[in-house]
Amino acid sequence: MQAVDYRQINRILDEHRRDPLRLVQILVRIQHDYGGCPPAVRDYIAKAVNVPQAQVHGVVEFYHFLSPERLGDYRIYLSDNITDRMLGNERIMAVLQQDLQVRRGQPRADGRVHLDYTSCTGLCDQGPALLVNGRPITRLTPALAGEIAERINAAEPLDAWPAHWFQVEESLRLAGPVLAARSEPGRALQAAFQQGPERLLKEIDRSGLRGRGGAGFRTALKWRVSRDAPGKAHYVVCNADEGEPGTFKDRTLLTRFADEVFEGMTLGAYVIGAEQGFLYLRAEYGWLYPHLVAVLARRRAEHLLGHQILGHDFNFDIDIHLGAGAYVAGEESALIESLEGQRAVPRTRPPYTATHGYLHQPTICNNVETFVKTTLIARNGADWFLASGTRHSPGTKLLSVSGDVARPGIYEYPFGVSVQTILDACGATDTQAVQVGGPSGTCITPLEFGRAISFEDLSTGGSFMVFNRSRDMLAVVQNFTHFFAGESCGFCTPCRVGTQLLRQSIDKIMAGHASARELADIAETASTIRSMSHCGLGQTCANPLLDTLQRMRPLYESRLTSLDFVPGFDLDGALAPARELSRRDDAAAHLGQRCDELGCIVNSEGAGARR
Amino acid sequence: MNGNDFTFVLDGENIRFEPGQTIMEAATQAGIYIPHLCYHADYRPRGSCKLCTVKINGRFGSACTMPVQPGMQIDNDTDELTAMRRRLVQMLFVEGNHYCPHCEKSGNCQLQAVAYHVGMTDSHYPHFYPLRQLDASHPDMLLDRDRCIACELCVRASLESDGKAVFGLAGRGSRTRVVVNSESGLLGDSDFSADDVAARICPTGALIPKREAYLRPIGARQYDLRDIAHNAPPDPPSPEQMP
Missing domain, CATH: 3.40.30.10 (Glutaredoxin)
Known part of the structure; x- marks a missing residue:
């Protein structure tokens, strides 16, 4: 590992204009070059970009892939x-x-x-x-x-x-109109210039396009609100922080359809009057950065970006910002905090991003797939888009299919497709459950495989994970619940503490230490977390537990001890360090913790009894 | 309702408000208490402790950040909300290490007072017993992170009132913690002073002056005598006012 080279750090700082808004970007580079952001480097950076040391410290500790010490080569x-x-x-x-x-x-x-x-x-x-x-x-x-x-x-x-x-x-298993589209950079822009921004916006409105990240907000409405909001400048943000476990369709789109993504952002800029855009790329996709930078450079050379795009009086350019490992940054206001060089903590709403986004200016923030669809609507018209999907969910959806299937990969289906149709296509057999929309989504069992993928039924950002009957669904719930506990940003009490409590509960159940009361407690704790949490992470973090408690309760009951009451304190476990220190492992050094039929603690056989 | 009708309904009562006020501000002005810990009238609301969660036209929201709209129907003092707030306070108690019986802040502590107000009689959840760093390096102030609830009031007060930025938050999730803006990370090496506004803002005993702990005996303190709902807004007492 090389010693810290402050000339190299100065070069990184200068590349980022010593701009505090680029603090996360600077730290990502430092982490990459030196394997960590140790205190001396943090202090140097704090002085160079003129922010408090505590802020640099706070940012480094917030993101998974930044570390306060060097981690190695x-x-x-x-x-x-x-x-x-x-x-x-x-x-x-x-x-x-x-x-x-x-x-x-x-x-x-x-x-x-x-x-x-x-x-x-x-x-x-x-x-x-x-x-x-x-x-x-x-x-x-x-x-x-x-x-x-x-x-x-x-x-x-x-x-x-x-x-x-x-x-x-990139396994494109089933191509619909998006995946089958041939890339023709600039055609959607030409079509847009012919009709002008207002007609383009009306066309997008008529298409009924809704956000593909999962929430399903009307894209045209978001753009109109943002366009009409007063501000010093307007901004376009592409949310490529595809963090929902089991989702990888944006990886495919960014690899194969980067032109459509950037063109969609450019169309957004044309409609709302923005000159600057950002693509926020999740850290895990950092390996796509060189490819995306190359596409941007080519588009600039082709006059599809930059000054006077295609000869029109319209300037727009795109900067790629890297994430540093934080699921919560997928929430759009947290993403914008990260874009501004801060910890990715969701903002208080109202005001909303559309009117108070990047630098508190009007900003549109859309999913990768949404921008691709915008490009295709501009190119092919709203009628083309409306030809597939349902009344409330027009168009198609890209699904990331994984788990117990013969053919994992990307499937494009019109909205309204049934879960069973997808399972048949991807070669799923003996399926026990499907997790639609990732851990924050819905877990369904075969009884519900007739349900449809759509905003009005099973909403999803694209994750579709399949589990056959050999799988322990409680291990699935445990994985998801641990995920939320690790990803809670810590801002609000119910999510910060509640995700830990849920993690403890599922661990207790898996260890066979839980009683029936635990299940009732989970439901009550979950309702407090869901109702009081600041953002979607907390509001959905109990879904894996609640869905399976509702649909697969016997699985839980089979793991419970038969008692109504089990002490939360494991006396024998707590004595383990004492046994290790005293080098004793005889029977009398063990105090089991069992309850009699009245709920009183009695010593386990062989411990107290034998003394 | 016309454009000049600046009233809303809080627990069935018509309340007047001034345009631009949050639910918390309007309620406080009307003499109605909404439980809170991270809110302080002098600072921009943060909305993180979530104790002030109310039901706004049937949906949950934070009273300290939500602007009032004419005609809003708001539930505050209901059994449902009190039960959920009790769980929130219990979460705060098990998350840190709070030793009320021998804490210097007992009786003046808002966390303890709110716990009494919402009827908390046990901790309900298993304690986390986290290991947190105590910082006694400052000559006049003690930073005991065991009692910190990450409300960020010291961060805001130092930045906005004292113009110093002594504190910040680092970590994430349950490892979120207050850090000090000095090269060593110690309070004693920062420019923090016991005269700072931030020195008197902590709602718990996390940031507490030294040598004042028992000047007024436990039992005769602010919240020992009256429920927090009937106390004047807890202004940070100036040093001269301290008994």
């Missing part, structure tokens, strides 16, 4: 979505720990290797996956993990590793 993050689990990521972790002689979450003694789990990396169709210094390796096997460890132990730089290890496949 090789920083490995193993994806820990439930689909990675099902594909054996725990075995991969065991091999890496063994072969690298490192323990998860703790730097290796020589300080060169760091290994940990991370939330879903958006590679569920080809898991188990990991990121090493931001670069993806998919379809891991224990053998491949061993080879990776060998190269790391030999201190071989990543560029010398086999290039095909870093290949990411």
Whole structure:
């Protein structure tokens, strides 16, 4: 690991104009170059961009992929979505720990290797996956993990590793009108210039296009409100922070349809009168950055971006901002905080992003897929768009299908498609449950496979995870509940504490220590969290527990102890350190904790009784 | 209703408000108490403790951040909300390490007072027993993170009233914590002073002056005598006012 080179840090700072708004971007680069943001570097940066040291500290500690200490030359993050689990990521972790002689979450003694789990990396169709210094390796096997460890132990730089290890496949399984569209950069813009911004907006309005991130807000309404809001400047933001576990359709769109994404943003700018746009790319997709920068450069050369686009009196350019690992940044006001160089904490609404977004100016923030659809509507017209879908959910939806299916990948279906149709197409058999819309969405069982993917029935940002009958659904719930506990930003009480309480509850159930009362408590705690939380994360974090409690209650009941009451305190467990210190492991050194039929604590057999 | 009708309904009572006021401001002006911890009249509302959650036309929202609209129907003092607020306070208690019986702030503590107000008699949830750093490096002030509820009032007061930015929040989720703006991270190495407004703003005992702990005995303190709902807004007492 090289020593901190302050000339290089100065270069990074200058590249970002020592602009405090670019603090997250600066720290992402520092983390990449030095493997961490240690105190001396943080203080240097704080002075250089003129913000309090505590702010730099706060930002570094907020994001998963920034660290307050240096983590090493090789920083490995193993994806820990439930689909990675099902594909054996725990075995991969065991091999890496063994072969690298490192323990998860703790730097290796020589300080060169760091290994940990991370939330879903958006590679569920080809898991188990990991990121090493931001670069993806998919379809891991224990053998491949061993080879990776060998190269790391030999201190071989990543560029010398086999290039095909870093290949990411894009499996387009079923193409609808979007995936079948041929890329013709600029055609949608030409069509827009012919009709003018007002008619374009009316056309988008007539198409009924709704936000593809999952919330389903009317795109045209958002744009109109933003356009009409007074401000010093208007901004366009593309939300490419695809963090919902099990979603990877934006990865495909950014890889194959980057032109359509950028063109959609440009159309948005044309309608609302913006000159600056941002694409906020989740850290896990950082490996797409060079590709996206190249597409932007080509579009500038083709006069599709920059000054006087296609010769018209219209200037617009796009900057790519990298995330640094935070699911909550997918919430649009948190995303904007991050764009401004802050911790990604959701803002208080009202006011809304449309009128008070980036720098508190009118801003449209839309999902990657929404911008692609805007481009296609501008190119092909609203009628073309309205030809598919349902009355309240026109058009198609890209679904990221993963889990127990023969053919994982991207499927494009008109809204209104039934879950069963998708299951048949992707080769799912003996299906026990489907998680539609990711952990924050809905878990359904075969009784409901006739339900439709649409805003009016099963709303989804694109995640579609399938579980067959061999799976333990409570392990799924546990994975999701841990996910929320790890991703809560900590701003509001109900989510900060409540996600931890739910995590404790499911762990207690899985360990066989829970009683019937636990289940009633979960429902009550969940209702407080859902009603009082500040943003969608807290409002949905109990869904995995509540959905399965409602639909699969016997699964829970089979794990309960038969008693009405179980003490929350594990006396025997608490005595473990004392036994270790006193080197005693005889029967009398164990105090079991059992209850008699009246609920009184009695010692377990062989402990007190034998004394 | 015409454009000049600046009234709304709070627990069935018609309340007048001034345009631009939040629900909290209008209620306070009308002498109605809505439980809160992170709200303070002198600072921009943050809306994070969520104790002031009310039902606005049937939907939950924070009273401290939501602007009043004419005709709004708001529920505040209901059994449903009190039960949920009790759970929130219990969450705050188990999340940190709060030792009321021997805490110097007992009786002057808003967390404790709100807990009494919402009828909390036990902690309900298992305690987290977190390990948090105590900072006694400052000659006149103690920063005991065990009692911190991450309300950010010290952060706001230092920034907005004292012009200093002594504090900030770091970490995330349940590891969110107050950090100090000095190279060592210690309060004693910052430019914090016991005369700062931020030194008297903490609603709990997390940021507390040294050598004043028991000048007034427990039992004769602000919230020992009257429920927090009937106390004057808790202005930070100036040092001269301290008994």
